[in-house]
Amino acid sequence: MSEATTLTPPPQTRQAPAMGIFERYLTLWVALCIVAGVVLGQTIPAAFHAIGGATIAEVNLPVAALIWLMIIPMLLKIDLGALGQVKEHWRGIVVTVGINWLVKPFSMALLGWLFISHLFRPFLPADQIDSYIAGLILLAAAPCTAMVFVWSNLVEGEPHFTLSQVALNDSIMVIAFAPIVALLLGLSSITVPWNTLLLSVVLYIVVPVIVAQLWRRVLLAQGGQDALKKTLGRLGPLSLSALLLTLVILFGLQGEQIIRQPLVIGLLAVPILIQVYFNASFAYLLNRALGVEWRVAGPSALIGASNFFELAVATAIALFGFQSGAALATVVGVLVEVPVMLSVVHIVRRSRGWYESAAAAQ
Numbered sequence: 001m002s003e004a005t006t007l008t009p010p011p012q013t014r015q016a017p018a019m020g021i022f023e024r025y026l027t028l029w030v031a032l033c034i035v036a037g038v039v040l041g042q043t044i045p046a047a048f049h050a051i052g053g054a055t056i057a058e059v060n061l062p063v064a065a066l067i068w069l070m071i072i073p074m075l076l077k078i079d080l081g082a083l084g085q086v087k088e089h090w091r092g093i094v095v096t097v098g099i100n101w102l103v104k105p106f107s108m109a110l111l112g113w114l115f116i117s118h119l120f121r122p123f124l125p126a127d128q129i130d131s132y133i134a135g136l137i138l139l140a141a142a143p144c145t146a147m148v149f150v151w152s153n154l155v156e157g158e159p160h161f162t163l164s165q166v167a168l169n170d171s172i173m174v175i176a177f178a179p180i181v182a183l184l185l186g187l188s189s190i191t192v193p194w195n196t197l198l199l200s201v202v203l204y205i206v207v208p209v210i211v212a213q214l215w216r217r218v219l220l221a222q223g224g225q226d227a228l229k230k231t232l233g234r235l236g237p238l239s240l241s242a243l244l245l246t247l248v249i250l251f252g253l254q255g256e257q258i259i260r261q262p263l264v265i266g267l268l269a270v271p272i273l274i275q276v277y278f279n280a281s282f283a284y285l286l287n288r289a290l291g292v293e294w295r296v297a298g299p300s301a302l303i304g305a306s307n308f309f310e311l312a313v314a315t316a317i318a319l320f321g322f323q324s325g326a327a328l329a330t331v332v333g334v335l336v337e338v339p340v341m342l343s344v345v346h347i348v349r350r351s352r353g354w355y356e357s358a359a360a361a362q
Helices: 026-043 045-053 061-075 080-119 126-140 147-154 159-187 194-260 263-289 294-305 309-320 325-350 352-361
Strands: none
Touching: 026 045, 026 194, 026 325, 045 194, 061 194, 061 309, 080 126, 080 159, 080 263, 080 294, 126 159, 126 263, 126 309, 126 325, 147 159, 147 294, 147 325, 159 194, 159 294, 194 309, 194 325, 263 294, 263 325, 263 352, 294 325, 294 352, 309 325, 325 352
C-alpha cells in the first residue's frame, strides 16, 4: 500500500501518570502532622505561641511565607493563555463554573447550617460553632488549582479543557472570592472583617497569581518548557512540605482542643464528604444531560467537587486565628481530600460505559 493511502493507526489510550509519593500518601502525611503537632504543642507550647504571635496587620508572617511556598508553585502551572480555548468546550465550562461558583459555596453553607448549627451542635464546643461554619464556607468558596491536574490525568481527562477551566477559575477567583465569602458569612450571622478579608485576597490570590505568571514568562523565555518542567519538579516537594509544616503549626496550637474533643474532626468531615459527592455527581449528570464528552465530564466533575484548601487554610488563619474552629475545619478538608477524590476518580472511570451510552442512544 502506498504512503498516500496508508491508514493512520488509532491513537493509543493515554496512560494516566501516577501520583508522586507526596500526593499519593497525603492523607498519611497529614495524619502524621496531626500527631506531631499535638505532641510538640504539648511539649514546647512556648515555641508555638511565639510563632502564633508573629503577626503584623492580622497577617502571621511565618504562615504567610509558607502559604506562598504552597500556592505559587501551583499557580506556576497555569497558562492564562489557555483562556482562549474556553469556547472549544463551552458546555463543560458552563457546568463547571456554575457548580464552582453558584452551587458549591452555597451548598456548603447550607450543610454547615444543617449539621454544625443543628444536628451536631450538642457534640461541639458552643463557642466555636460559628467558626466551624466559617471554615467550611472558606473551604468551599474557591475551586482547587493544583491537584485538579492529577485528578484529570487519572480519568484521562481532556487536557485543554482542564487547563482552560483552571485558568478561568483562577481569573474568577481574584474577583469573586471575597464577595462570596463575605455574603455567606453575613448570611450565617458571622461578623465579616472586611479589611482582613481583602488583605487575604491580595496576599494569597492576587500577588501569587502575578508572581507566578511573571516567573512563568521568564522561565519560558529563558529555557522553554524544559526549564518550566524542571522548576516545577524541584518546587513540588517544597510546596507540599510547606503545607505539612503549616499543619504541624496549626495542630500544635489546636492540640489541647483536639485532645479534649477528638470527635470534632469526624463531625466536621461529614458535611465536607457530602458536599464533595453531591457536587461531583451534579456536575457529572449535568454534563451527561448536555451531551458533553466523557473526557470533559470527568475533570468537570472533579473540578466541581475539589477545594482550594491551601487558600482556605491561609484565609481562615488570617480571619480567625490559628486556634480558631475555622482553621481546624479547613484542615479537616486537607485530611479527607485525597481519599475522597480518589474515590470520585474511581466512580468516574467505572461509569464510563454508562455515561457514553447516552450519546450512543441519540
